[in-house]
């Protein structure tokens with residue numbers, strides 16, 4: 001986390017330096033320099049330790065885990081959502097599926113998990129392949145009256161109660177949470193319980209479909225760490241760029257009724273999104289720019305840049321607000337009296353600090369990308 005923030009700052013610094021070099025942009029550069037200065041205190045504070053996740057390790061399988069051969073998938077014969085899928089998944093692959101909502105990411109995840117069979121073509125799975133599946137709705141499907149112990153014990157009917165509790169503890173659900181009804185657990189605790197349930201069979205392949213929507217920052221960090229420890233393959237769908245960045249080493253773009261490797265990194269994908277390309281797979285190097293010309297084109301460019309400008313202003317306001325909140329909180333944390341008070345209060349402050357820092361880092365990074373996109377458009 002700290003090094004990521006340093007990276008962001010190094011990028012921002014380079015950006016500011018570039019702008020300083022251009023006299024016409026001196027004013028923008030000034031505001032960016034101020035912004036950079038505001039960011040500096042952020043990277044000093046201490047880290048709160050996240051709860052640990054510990055996935056059971058799967059037995060090894062011979063690669064590939066899964067091969068899709070010209071597969072089509074969908075919900076009704078003759079109406080595929082995705083076609084021409086050629087995909088191979090090996091035991092240590094870490095793939096993130098990118099693409100706009102409704103493009104078919106979840107549908108592809110279900111095909112990979114074996115919850116949907118191909119409408120045509122082939123999906124060949126390694127014998128004895130086991131998949132863990134984590135989706136948003138599974139959190140909502142928890143029995144509100146059931147405790148973590150109840151939920152896991154139901155799936156491990158022959159296990160000793162101690163083994164059930166030990167497994168829960170490995171997901172950060174200790175003695176104080178094991179017998180709390182699901183309806184009284186926090187969002188992060190419910191998510192951890194769902195992950196414990198999804199991985200109880202030591203899957204070779206873990207598929208996560210929007211896993212972080214209900215996770216607090218602390219649980220998100222822990223999840224990212226755990227996924228790095230996870231010895232099996234991972235297929236991840238997430239709008240949490242930080243998680244994608246930490247976990248994935250291959251990107252697949254789901255768009256235009258198919259899925260294919262994305263030729264670029266996450267930063268590039270984000271930039272394309274922010275530049276208003278609904279489908280980044282359509283991105284061409286701007287030779288359209290050259291053909292346009294004259295005053296009308298300039299006016300059109302200004303008009304096009306308006307949403308970006310708004311985005312930049314919003315990001316800037318958010319950075320300022322979060323920065324202020326964080327400064328106040330860190331003043332509290334720096335006050336020796338705080339540590340004389342209840343431990344729970346200190347813990348809460350540290351959690352809020354981690355949360356704020358995460359949100360600030362992503363607001364800063366949105367701001368940076370909007371700036372760059374705006375420059376590219378201008």
Ligand SMILES: Nc1ncnc2c1ncn2[C@@H]1O[C@H](COP(=O)(O)OP(=O)(O)O)[C@@H](O)[C@H]1O
Pocket residue numbers: 075081099100101102103104105106107108254
């Ligand atoms: N259970 C379902 N039955 C029929 N159509 C569905 C079902 N689930 C999703 N779809 C359709 O499949 C398409 C892709 O959806 P989905 O895979 O959920 O996209 P994403 O996860 O990328 O948002 C959408 O047009 C959606 O309406």
Ligand SMILES: [Mg+2]
Pocket residue numbers: 105106107209
């Ligand atoms: Mg989906």
